[in-house]
Structure formats: structure tokens, C-alpha cells
Amino acid sequence: MPASASVSVVICTHRSERFGDFLEAVESLKAQSFTTCGDYVNLDLEIVVVVDGNRELFERILKAGVVGQEQGVKTILNEQNLGLSESRNRGIKEAKGDVIAFFDDDAVADKKWLRELLRAYSEGEEEVGRVAKLSGAIAAGGKILPMWISNSNTKTKSGRPKFLPEEFYWLLGVTHKGFAESEGSGGLVEVRNTFGSNLSFKAEVLRALGGFRTEMGVKGRRGLLQGEETELCERMRERFGQGVVYNPAAVVYHKIYPERLKLRFLLRRAFWQGYSKRMMKEAGSSVSEEEKFVRVLFGGVVERLKAKSLVAFGQLAVLLLLTSAVGLGYFFKFFKGKKIIKK
Numbered sequence: 356m357p358a359s360a361s362v363s364v365v366i367c368t369h370r371s372e373r374f375g376d377f378l379e380a381v382e383s384l385k386a387q388s389f390t391t392c393g394d395y396v397n398l399d400l401e402i403v404v405v406v407d408g409n410r411e412l413f414e415r416i417l418k419a420g421v422v423g424q425e426q427g428v429k430t431i432l433n434e435q436n437l438g439l440s441e442s443r444n445r446g447i448k449e450a451k452g453d454v455i456a457f458f459d460d461d462a463v464a465d466k467k468w469l470r471e472l473l474r475a476y477s478e479g480e481e482e483v484g485r486v487a488k489l490s491g492a493i494a495a496g497g498k499i500l501p502m503w504i505s506n507s508n509t510k511t512k513s514g515r516p517k518f519l520p521e522e523f524y525w526l527l528g529v530t531h532k533g534f535a536e537s538e539g540s541g542g543l544v545e546v547r548n549t550f551g552s553n554l555s556f557k558a559e560v561l562r563a564l565g566g567f568r569t570e571m572g573v574k575g576r577r578g579l580l581q582g583e584e585t586e587l588c589e590r591m592r593e594r595f596g597q598g599v600v601y602n603p604a605a606v607v608y609h610k611i612y613p614e615r616l617k618l619r620f621l622l623r624r625a626f627w628q629g630y631s632k633r634m635m636k637e638a639g640s641s642v643s644e645e646e647k648f649v650r651v652l653f654g655g656v657v658e659r660l661k662a663k664s665l666v667a668f669g670q671l672a673v674l675l676l677l678t679s680a681v682g683l684g685y686f687f688k689f690f691k692g693k694k695i696i697k698k
Contacts, residue, residue, distance in 0.1 A: 365403045383464040387466060403428075405431050408434070440567035455558050457554050457555070463607070543601070564591055581628055627684055
């Protein structure tokens with residue numbers, strides 16, 4: 356294993372109201388602990404910030420004094436709002452690290468996040484045991500936990516809303532109930548993909564794939580087509596024969612504001628998730644992970660019917676509504692019949 360390595364973390368930001376969140380995100384990266392980082396003795400961390408189409412925010416970040424070469428933070432401005440996928444691709448071009456990781460501007464990294472994330476690239480066959488192929492990973496990701504933000508802007512890691520089924524946390528960009536549970540019991544395991552705020556690749560692999568599809572992903576307050584990380588990881592598996600190594604000990608916290616818990620927001624997001632999944636299916640992507648998720652949902656329905664409580668029945672109602680919204684989006688795209696992605 357190499358004695359030294361470098362990692363670049365790409366953060367894209369666009370909305371001025373997230374300035375405070377952005378600062379906290381950067382500080383959580385600067386606070387990373389590299390006391391022992393797998394088999395790496397020396398590790399260089401570079402943070403690449405891409406400000407997407409917001410010069411006022413760009414100048415505000417510069418004035419805050421949290422960026423600069425001496426702090427290991429490179430800041431880039433897109434003069435126009437190009438969207439998340441294209442901004443990430445620009446970050447990829449600017450990154451110098453052997454490993455490139457992606458992180459959101461409303462996330463907070465656990466102090467051991469990068470240390471645990473990089474274990475997948477250095478872990479030996481003897482320690483991984485039954486999953487020998489994990490030695491020499493080309494991509495790695497970790498767990499995303501919710502950080503609930505109340506109306507008073509109070510943060511809590513335990514105050515989850517009672518009505519929202521954990522099986523649908525993925526609508527909030529958070530690791531959901533049932534994710535990777537059937538493949539392992541807490542150790543490193545290969546999955547199709549993790550979420551974009553806790554996902555990394557070997558730089559040469561990422562560049563060989565050409566980065567993210569720019570027709571997918573958030574753009575400003577729009578950008579309804581989702582699943583850009585899934586699509587990228589599908590192409591990676593097809594070309595290199597490997598998926599993403601998931602380490603649940605590599606933890607990132609994602610801030611969930613009250614507006615994201617409104618049923619209208621969740622239903623709209625569920626619809627476009629279904630639409631995006633059908634679009635990827637038309638492009639030849641596998642639906643094996645979705646089939647596993649359906650089994651998880653079925654188990655969730657049975658579990659709540661047995662519980663016979665108001666909370667359980669409330670969650671069941673929301674679960675069925677969100678499942679219907681995903682299905683509606685999927686079949687809307689099916690009947691629309693227009694392929695957006697071309698291989």
C-alpha cells in the first residue's frame with residue numbers, strides 16, 4: 356500500500372441562504388482526523404469549492420477568510436448557473452487528489468469521515484475476509500444520517516418526525532432503512548451506489564467515465580431529474596466490473612429543514628425519483644436495487660399492520676402515498692416514451 360496519498364473533496368454551492376451551512380460544512384472538513392488512515396502514512400487534503408452562478412455568494416465566501424491556498428481550499432466561480440452535475444464536473448477537472456470525494460453544502464462530516472472512507476481503498480483481503488474483492492476498491496461511500504433542524508434553527512440528531520417512514524429517508528438524501536442490510540452486517544460491502552454527499556472515486560476512474568451526466572441533477576431551484584450518482588455508478592460497474600464499497604462507519608450528517616418534511620415536497624420528489632428511475636431503465640440501467648427495496652417496503656407494510664398503533668398507521672399511509680408517487684412518475688415517463696439519456 357502507498358505511504359502517502361491525496362484526497363480532494365468537491366463542494367458545490369449556489370444558494371446565498373446556505374452560507375452559514377456552507378461555512379459549517381467546510382469547517383467540518385478542516386477538522387478531519389487523520390491520526391491513522393488505513394495504510395496511508397501521509398495524507399494531503401484539498402477542498403475544492405465550486406460556486407454555481409452566484410457572484411455575490413462567491414465574494415462573500417472570499418471575504419469570510421475560510422478559503423485560500425494556505426488553508427487548502429480552492430474556490431471557483433461559474434459565471435452562470437450550470438447546475439450541480441456540471442459544477443461537480445468542473446470540480447473534478449480542478450481537483451489534484453488521487454481520490455475525489457463529493458460533499459454537500461448543507462452537510463457536516465464526522466471527524467473520522469475521510470479516515471473511514473479511505474479504508475476501502477487500503478483495506479487488505481485478510482481484514483475484509485469473505486469479500487476479498489473489496490481490496491483495491493475504485494469507489495467508496497458511507498452512511499448519511501439526518502440532522503433535523505427545527506423552526507427555531509435548533510439542531511438535533513434524534514428528533515425525527517414520527518410520520519415519515521425510515522424506508523423513505525432516501526428522499527431526503529439520507530441512508531434509508533434496509534440499505535445494504537441484506538449484503539452485510541456492519542462491515543465493508545459492495546453496493547451499487549451511495550448518496551452524492553458521501554461518495555468518492557479514484558480520480559483516474561472518475562475521469563475515464565467522463566464525470567456526471569449534465570442533463571441530470573439539480574439546477575438552481577429546479578432540476579427535477581435525479582439519480583445522477585446512480586447513473587454514474589452504473590456506468591462504472593459496466594466498464595470496470597466494480598461497484599461502490601460502502602463503509603457505514605464513514606458518517607456524514609445531512610441537515611433536514613422543516614420545509615423538506617412537507618408532504619407536498621416529499622410527493623413531488625418521489626414523483627421525479629420515479630420518473631428518473633424509468634429514464635435510467637430505458638438507458639439500460641439495472642433495477643436490481645429497486646427490486647430489493649420493494650421487498651423492504653413489503654416488510655415495512657407488514658410490520659406496521661402488526662403494530663396496530665396510530666403512529667404505525669400514519670406511517671403506513673405516508674408509505675403508500677410516497678410509493679404511489681414514485682410509481683406515478685415511473686409510468687408517466689414510460690408512457691411519455693422519450694429517451695433522454697443516450698449511451
